[in-house]
Amino acid sequence: MSTPDAQAAYRELKFRDPARARAMADAINRVLGDIGRPRVTLMHVCGSHEQAIAKYGLRAILPPSLEVIMGPGCPVCVTDTREVDEGVALARQGVHIATYGDMLRVPGTVMSLADAQAEGAKIHVVYSADQAVDLARRLGEPVVFFATGFETTAVATAAIVLKGLPPNFSILSAHKYILPAMEAVAAMPGLAVEGFVAAGHAATITGWNAFVPFVERHRLPVAVAGFEPLDILAALVRLLELVRDRRPEVANVYPRCVTKDGNLRAQAALWEVFEPRTGRWRGIADIPGGNLVLREPYAAVDAKRRFAIDASALSDAPRSALAEACICGRIMSGLASPADCPLFGGACTPDRPVGACMVSTEGTCRIWHQYGGRPDLEGVE
Amino acid sequence: MSLPDDRVSLKHGAGGRAMRALVERVCLPGLGGGLPAGAIGLDAMDDGAAIPVGDRWLVVTTDSHVVHPIFFPGGDIGRLAVSGTVNDLAVMGATDAAVLTCAIIVEEGFPRADLERVYASIRTACVDAGATVVTGDTKVMGRGEIDGLVLTTAGVAFCDRPVPDAGLAPGDVLLVTGTIGEHGMAIMAARHALGLEGDLRSDVAPVNGVVRAALSAGGHGVVAMKDPTRGGVSSALHEMAQKSRVGILIEESALPIRPEVRGAADLVGIDPLVMACEGRAVIGVRPDCADAVLAAVRGHALGRDAARIGRCIERHTGTVILDTGLGRRILAEPDGEPLPRIC
Numbered sequence: 001m002s003t004p005d006a007q008a009a010y011r012e013l014k015f016r017d018p019a020r021a022r023a024m025a026d027a028i029n030r031v032l033g034d035i036g037r038p039r040v041t042l043m044h045v046c047g048s049h050e051q052a053i054a055k056y057g058l059r060a061i062l063p064p065s066l067e068v069i070m071g072p073g074c075p076v077c078v079t080d081t082r083e084v085d086e087g088v089a090l091a092r093q094g095v096h097i098a099t100y101g102d103m104l105r106v107p108g109t110v111m112s113l114a115d116a117q118a119e120g121a122k123i124h125v126v127y128s129a130d131q132a133v134d135l136a137r138r139l140g141e142p143v144v145f146f147a148t149g150f151e152t153t154a155v156a157t158a159a160i161v162l163k164g165l166p167p168n169f170s171i172l173s174a175h176k177y178i179l180p181a182m183e184a185v186a187a188m189p190g191l192a193v194e195g196f197v198a199a200g201h202a203a204t205i206t207g208w209n210a211f212v213p214f215v216e217r218h219r220l221p222v223a224v225a226g227f228e229p230l231d232i233l234a235a236l237v238r239l240l241e242l243v244r245d246r247r248p249e250v251a252n253v254y255p256r257c258v259t260k261d262g263n264l265r266a267q268a269a270l271w272e273v274f275e276p277r278t279g280r281w282r283g284i285a286d287i288p289g290g291n292l293v294l295r296e297p298y299a300a301v302d303a304k305r306r307f308a309i310d311a312s313a314l315s316d317a318p319r320s321a322l323a324e325a326c327i328c329g330r331i332m333s334g335l336a337s338p339a340d341c342p343l344f345g346g347a348c349t350p351d352r353p354v355g356a357c358m359v360s361t362e363g364t365c366r367i368w369h370q371y372g373g374r375p376d377l378e379g380v381e
Numbered sequence: 382m383s384l385p386d387d388r389v390s391l392k393h394g395a396g397g398r399a400m401r402a403l404v405e406r407v408c409l410p411g412l413g414g415g416l417p418a419g420a421i422g423l424d425a426m427d428d429g430a431a432i433p434v435g436d437r438w439l440v441v442t443t444d445s446h447v448v449h450p451i452f453f454p455g456g457d458i459g460r461l462a463v464s465g466t467v468n469d470l471a472v473m474g475a476t477d478a479a480v481l482t483c484a485i486i487v488e489e490g491f492p493r494a495d496l497e498r499v500y501a502s503i504r505t506a507c508v509d510a511g512a513t514v515v516t517g518d519t520k521v522m523g524r525g526e527i528d529g530l531v532l533t534t535a536g537v538a539f540c541d542r543p544v545p546d547a548g549l550a551p552g553d554v555l556l557v558t559g560t561i562g563e564h565g566m567a568i569m570a571a572r573h574a575l576g577l578e579g580d581l582r583s584d585v586a587p588v589n590g591v592v593r594a595a596l597s598a599g600g601h602g603v604v605a606m607k608d609p610t611r612g613g614v615s616s617a618l619h620e621m622a623q624k625s626r627v628g629i630l631i632e633e634s635a636l637p638i639r640p641e642v643r644g645a646a647d648l649v650g651i652d653p654l655v656m657a658c659e660g661r662a663v664i665g666v667r668p669d670c671a672d673a674v675l676a677a678v679r680g681h682a683l684g685r686d687a688a689r690i691g692r693c694i695e696r697h698t699g700t701v702i703l704d705t706g707l708g709r710r711i712l713a714e715p716d717g718e719p720l721p722r723i724c
Contacts, residue, residue, distance in 0.1 A: 018634070018706035057708030159529030229707045299713075351392075 015228030016115040024233040025061045031240040032065055032328055039065050041192045042239055043185070043334050045073035045178055046199035047362025048227050056229040068236065072181045072332040073199065074272040074305070075149045076102045077172075081319075083174045083243035084108035085311035087146045090172065090303065091121035096139060099146040100153075105353060110317045113146075123355045129156040129201040136169040144303045148174045151202045154292050155266045158273035161294075165301050172303040174176040175292035177276050178202060179214060184287050188219040191334055193220070195239040200226040205270070207262025208252045219248045226254040229278050276305035282356060283329020322347055326338035338368040345369060394611075395530035401426070421473075421545055425624075428469040428608050429536075431543035438543050440475035442466060443535040447615030451495065451529055453571050455563070455583030456659075458532055459502035464659055465610065466536040471589035471653040472546075472606040472662050475538035476596065478511055479589070483562055484518035484533040492527060495651045499530065512536070544596075546617075549625035551695040554671035556664045558591050558678050559584065559686045560637045561581045561614050563657025566645050577648070579641035581672045582717035591681040595664055598677030602670035607663045612715040614690075615654040618701045619714045625665075629695035634706045655715040665693070 032040060042048065050070045053059060054064075062068060072078050085108045091097045097113065104114045104125065117123040126132045129145065141378040149159045154175040161171070173207035180194060198211055203224045221242035225235035235253040242249055252258055272295070279291030294302040303309070325343055330336040338344045339358075348354040350366055357363035392399040404426065421431040429442030446462040457462075463481065470479050483503065487496065507513060564586040570581045587687030588608075596603055605625060609617035614636075624631045638646075640655050647654045660683065666674045671689060678684035694702075701712040 016707065021707040054710060055705075057703065057705045057710035060709040061707065259470070370713050 015103065015230045017230065020230055021061070021233055024230065024237055027237045028066060028233070029063055029245055030062055031237065035244045037065075039179060040065060040096065040194055040240065040243060041067040041069060041334075042195045042197060042236060043069050043071045043193040044197035044199075044225075044232075045182060046073040046197075046202075047073040047364075047367070048201070048261045049197060049199065049225065049232060050364060050367045051361070052227050052229055054234055054367050055080065057074070057371075058229060058232065062236075066236070066240075067364065068197075069193075069198075069334045069337065070332075070364045071185050071193075071334050072281060072284055072341065072363040073178070074360050074364070075153075075176050076100075076106055077332060077356040078176060078181070078284065079103070079106060079148055079174045079356065080280040080282045081107070081109045081268075082280065082311065083172075084112065085314040086304070086309050087093050087113055087122075087144075087172060087174075088116045089169065089309050089311040089314060090144055090307060091123060091129045092119075093120070093307070093309075095307065096122045096124060096135070096143040097141055097146050098124045098126045098135050098139060100127075100148060101145060102362070103148055105173075106356045107323065107353065107357045107359075109184065109315050109319060109345075111314070112305050117241045118323060129160045133160050133169060136166050140168060142168050142170070144170050144172050144307075146172045148175055148176075150178050150199075151270065154274060155205055155270050158269040161273045161298055161301060162269055170301045170303040170306045171294060172290075173274070173293055175274065176281070176290055177292055178208075180276065180289040181281060182214060182283070183217070183340065185288070185333055186214070186220060188333060188335075193334055194243050195221045195223070196297070197232070197235050198222050198224045199230070200224055200258055203254065203262065204253075205263045205266045207248050207260050209259055209260045210262065213249045215248050215250055221248050221251065222255050223251040223256050226257065233367055235373050281332075283326075284333050322354045326355040328357040328363075328365070331357060338365045341365070386475050386504075391426075410688050419711045420527045421543055425545065425547070427473065427546050429473045429475075431473055431475075431540075431545075434652030436477075436537075437541060440470050440473045440540055440543060441535070441539060442469040442473070443498065443533065444469065445529070446532040446534070447493035448568065449528075451499070453583055454567050454581060456585035457499060457502050458530060458587050459499040461507035461659060462532040462534045463510060463512065464585050464588055465608075465613035467506075467512050467533040467587040467589050468608045468659075468662070469488065469539045469594040471587070472544070472608045474538070474542055474596065474606070475540035476593040477538060477590040477685060478513070478539070479538040481507070481512050481514045481538045482516050482535040484520075486520045486522055486527055488527050488529050488533040489521055489524045493614050496530075499532075503551055504715075506587060510589055511721050512587070524616050540659045542601070544603060544606045545624075546605050546607045546621050547624035549621055549627050549629075549665045549693045550604070551627055552668050553604060553627075553665050553691070553693040554668050554689055555618070555691045556595075556666065556675055556678065557609075557632070557637065557688055557690050558588060558595070558662045558664065558684045559660065560642070561656075561658055561661060562610070562638060562640045562642045562646060562656035564659040565613060565652070569647060569651075569656070571650065577641075577645050578632050579644065581641055581645060582586070584658055584660035586683055588660055588662050588683065591684040592662050592664075592680045593676055594677045595666075595674050595682065598665050598675040599670045602667040603664060603668060603674065605665035609658045609661055611657055613653070613657055613664045613713055614663060615652070615663075615701065616715050618691075618712070619699075621663070621665065622693075622701055623699040625693070626698045627693040628695065628699070629691055629701045630704060631701060631712065632706075635688055635690050636709050637686045668692075
């Protein structure tokens with residue numbers, strides 16, 4: 001009943017084709033029937049996957065026996081309070097801080113960068129690493145790029161380092177590497193996850209081959225997926241088939257973008273500039289190899305070595321009672337859902353976030369708040 | 382950063398939940414009493430008030446208009462002011478000859494030629510709407526004391542039967558009189574200098590003609606209407622669902638959206654459903670006259686893209702559910718000004 005134009009535009013998006021989606025939902029039901037157990041749980045590790053699942057209402061067509069949960073897939077959300085504290089401390093020392101918009105309101109122990117900004121600190125939102133460099137060239141004063149994100153943005157940070165940085169520029173790296181976090185979550189006791197959906201954009205860099213050691217170690221299948229609704233449904237079908245057939249393998253369900261070996265130049269740049277180190281992921285655990293820190297040859301651009309950052313006054317402060325009650329960590333570990341949180345939607349909203357998951361548009365709580373996570377839509381016919 | 386509760390913030394003016402809470406707590410108490418029984422007054426928080434006078438109804442509404450930029454693709458603040466007021470009256474059921482007031486506050490230094498342009502636009506919009514301005518007021522404030530121009534209009538008109546926004550029942554069909562999200566997207570593109578390609582133009586226009594067509598085709602079968610301005614069609618549907626105590630199920634694929642609006646909205650990460658319309662109406666009709674009303678609306682020049690977008694259900698009262706074609710989800714009630722995605 002809509003205009004021909006609108007309908008045509010809709011149909012052209014073939015990765016959003018409702019008829020194919022229904023066929024895939026049927027396939028999911030069929031394979032679940034083959035598996036024959038009351039519940040199968042799959043985990044994805046990317047906020048953009050959660051966005052697509054929620055936005056297109058996919059959970060409403062998934063059978064109740066299939067649980068699709070989001071793991072530690074929001075790099076902003078897993079940035080530890082101490083890392084935020086360091087950024088805040090630097091900002092309060094008068095250094096210009098450039099960072100991605102999502103970082104601004106992520107709570108530190110006592111305050112966020114946005115709070116520091118309200119007090120007069122010089123915080124700049126940038127959309128890319130290049131923009132941060134431009135900012136430094138323009139200002140001429142010390143600029144610290146508080147860099148966050150998984151492989152995708154870490155490669156962009158590595159690229160500016162290799163290109164050469166202005167002398168007033170340095171980097172406070174809160175970059176994370178997703179594979180070790182998947183390892184940690186897979187090894188967590190009490191977790192019922194039987195397969196992982198891996199993020200397609202990160203896999204364009206790492207290649208699907210990067211997941212093979214993980215699959216062999218944990219005997220859990222991985223499906224690399226894109227971000228359109230049909231990409232995700234196809235990955236779920238494939239994962240369930242692998243679960244049913246007890247075949248722990250990597251399936252590349254995003255072959256139009258992801259190759260076996262990935263982008264070798266990007267990988268070379270990433271590992272030339274960064275090395276993986278053990279670091280704290282907020283609310284989850286110390287993740288061996290989960291943090292990306294600047295290698296020795298780049299010490300000169302490492303803000304941690306360039307500035308004496310004293311964040312102890314911030315980090316040693318007692319946390320608020322609300323922050324103590326926040327279960328973001330359990331949600332990101334796949335052990336709880338936003339519906340289990342007493343703060344969700346009440347004391348914690350996107351306006352006044354308690355946990356980082358309510359801040360970022362990639363955070364589970366923020367997405368569930370916007371779209372309603374697994375809504376009870378019974379009786380709607 | 383959010384402001385403490387004792388301060389008014391921008392979200393209180395964005396047409397969503399926050400605004401309604403502020404109005405209920407601060408603006409409504411102690412006002413609006415003394416109306417005859419059956420009147421639609423302040424407490425209804427409808428698009429306007431309707432007061433029985435003899436065997437007819439007097440419909441009254443008022444609006445203040447501030448917009449950045451004052452001139453935007455598809456219109457300007459003058460056309461917006463007249464259309465906004467005429468449209469509020471129209472969706473209350475008063476579609477005939479409206480009488481308007483027009484008060485203007487101008488900032489010192491405002492270009493006279495621009496002011497003349499705004500008034501030329503007010504005149505054109507009045508002709509389009511069959512309305513007339515009968516009284517006004519002019520103030521000038523010092524530089525920096527206001528920002529450019531503020532226009533306040535009020536409108537009165539008679540009708541035989543007011544149409545509230547609360548008249549929906551399960552089974553009723555929801556129509557929209559044209560493509561959605563155009564005003565909001567055009568303003569956002571202009572304001573944030575998004576540099577988008579394509580013809581993003583505001584839909585700002587008086588809708589009384591197209592609403593009149595709906596009313597003459599549907600008669601008493603037209604049971605609820607709303608002007609989907611701030612907060613867009615989403616906000617209008619939420620208000621209608623809550624006040625009518627029904628659930629609303631919307632088919633996303635049926636929403637008439639121009640491709641350039643859909644593209645721009647995807648790019649900035651904002652749902653066209655929450656972007657303001659200034660020349661559309663959301664109309665709730667009984668199922669047996671839905672086809673006749675839709676045909677009548679489509680027969681009007683401003684209603685060619687009209688569509689049936691959803692229906693009312695008994696369960697999930699106060700909730701708007703979106704069928705995406707792939708699945709279903711709750712459509713969140715807009716709260717606060719939509720901002721372009723920053724990363």
